[in-house]
Each structure stands twice: as structure tokens, then as C-alpha cells.
Amino acid sequence: MHGSAMSGWLLMALCATTAAYCLLRTRSETGEGRRTARAEALMGFGMAAMAVPAAVVTPPAWGWAVYAALFGAASLRALWFSRRGTHHLHHLVGSAAMVYMALTMAPGSGAAHGGHTGDGVTATAGGVPLLTGLLLAYYVVYVLRSGARLIPVAATATAGGGTAGGSWGTRPELALACRLTMGMAMFAMLLTL
Template identity: 90%
Template sequence: MSGWLLMALCAITGAYCLLRTRSDAGEGRRTARAEALMGFGMAAMAVPAAVVTPPAWAWAVYAVLFGAASLRALWFSRRSRHHLHHLVGSAAMVYMALTMAPGGAAHGGHTGHGVAATAGGVPLLTGLLLAYYTVYVLRSGARLIPVAAGGAAAAGGGGSAGGSWAARPELALACRLTMGMAMFAMLLTL
């Protein structure tokens, strides 16, 4: 049940990010596209293997897709620090795809969850990614807490002032928080 909930949460988050691409422009649109890709990719990877076992080639597709997303995030990180987070996220997705692939470090994909890999560096890398996402989730969650009535409007938490619900900065932050928690949960299963 938790796998289906994680999948649904990631898919809904990806769909909202896709909607944001229509209301944002420039850098905001690029960010929303990257976050939509991450949401849909996480949803696809979170499908419980007991119900739908992905074909062996799917993990290679995930690795190539998120490898390309990593290169894109690296390129755009020259302009925005937030793209460094996308770089870490895309690289984590490549790592998970390679680890979950049949014959990967987890030996058997989804069915190998909970089996500690003995390959050098895998537990360390997983631990570093878990630490990164712990800090990211805590920081994102703290940014959602209203400061004060005057501070909320200055922080983008004020009324929508005629803007659409897709352009609300607090919803975008909530989506980032959701994907950070989902990534943490997926990394825990390695």
C-alpha cells in the first residue's frame, strides 16, 4: 500500500509541476519542467514490483534519462543554485536505477530492497544522499512555516493577487518538500 501511495503522491506532484510550466516563464519554466520529470520518474520507479515488474531494460532507460537530466542541471547550475539540487536529485535517480537494476548493487531490483550491498562505496553513497535529503526536507519544511502576518506577504505567502493557483510559490515549495520526502523514502529502501 505504501508503494502505491508513494507512486500516487509523486505522480500528482509531477502533474502539478507540469501545470506550473504553463504559468511560469524562463527560469521558472525550466525549473518546473525538471521537477515534473523528477516527479513522474519517481512515480514510475515507485510502482510496487509485486504488481508490475519492470522489464530489465527499463532501468537502463531510467539511468540514461536521468543522466541526461543531470547534464542539463549541471549546465543550468551556472545561472541558479537551485539547479544544483536538481543535479543531486537526477544523479540520485541514476544511482537508484543502477542499484535496482537486475544484477545491480542491490541484487535483484525491487525485490532486493533491504539487502545491504557489499560493493565498496554504495552504503556510503546511500548514507550521504539520505543525509542530503534529510537536510533538504527540514529546510524546505521550515520555509513553509508562516513567519508573521507581515513576513508572509513578503515571503510570497500572501494572497494570490489575481494569479492562478499554479503560480503560487508556497505550492511549488510544498511540491519540492514532497519530492524530497519521497526521494528520502526511496533511498531508505535501497
């Protein structure tokens, strides 16, 4: 990712920690919940890998193609499972955004030069590519909506004088906080394009 090394390391640590929690959730979830937790863990670890500052570790030229292929497959998986529930559509948007970032950040993509991205999506009047702007708008709405949903869950979890019970992997407020954190991280990554 472009930007300062400190912010890159912090973003990487945040995404890796969130992904590790999602892996913890896979142990206590079943069925659809487990699939969702796996998809979120993949997204978190992928975001962590992309956030490593390029000044420290420069990924090989073929690395961006691996990211694009991995998240392209995740997009197809999310599209397949979206027929069971609409929450997979968010995973589809996230995976597609990761493919877009991988293609944009690949060496020789020509991204952000001349007001065009590598795939021909023209820039808006301010110089931000249209697709980047749409993804930024999506993640602003997603983060605000997730934050608003988190407040009532946290209030009911502590209203009885304790936590909602169960293990760390079954606490709904932590799963929502995980989604909120990854939404903010995705927004931050898109800002650096």
C-alpha cells in the same frame, strides 16, 4: 521499489500528483521558472514510475537502463544550467540519485550484497552503502530546510485574509510544498535501497 505494495502505490500517487502540479506550473511560469518546473515534473513522474510496486508491474530488465540514461541526461542538463544559478545543483543531485537508484535496483547489479553496491561504493559500519547514506543525509537537510522556508510563505500568503493571488500555478507556497513533497518521497525511496 522494495517494500510493501500499499506504500509503493501511495508513493507513486504522491509523486504523480506532484509532477502533474509541476506541469501546471509550466503554463504560468516563464524562463527559468519554467525550466525548473519542467525539471521537477520529470523528476516527479520518474519517481512515480520507479515507485510502482514490483509485485504488480515488474519492469523489464532494460527499463532500469532507460531510467539511468534519462536521468543521466537530466543530470548533464542540470549541470549545464547550474552556471546560471545554484538551485540547479539540487536538480543535479536529484537526477544523480535517480541514476544511482536505477543502477542499484537493476537486476544483476549485485547491490546490497556483501556490503557493496554495484559500483564498488563500500558500506558504512551499519551496512548502509556510503553513497546511500550521503544522499539520505542530503535529503534530510533539504526537507527540513524546505519545510522551514514553507512556514513563512504560508503565513504571509494568508495574512491578508486570503491567498497570495494568482492562479494555482503561480502560488509560491504550492511550489515550495511540491519541492518538500518530492524531497520526502526521494528520502523514502532511498530508504528502500
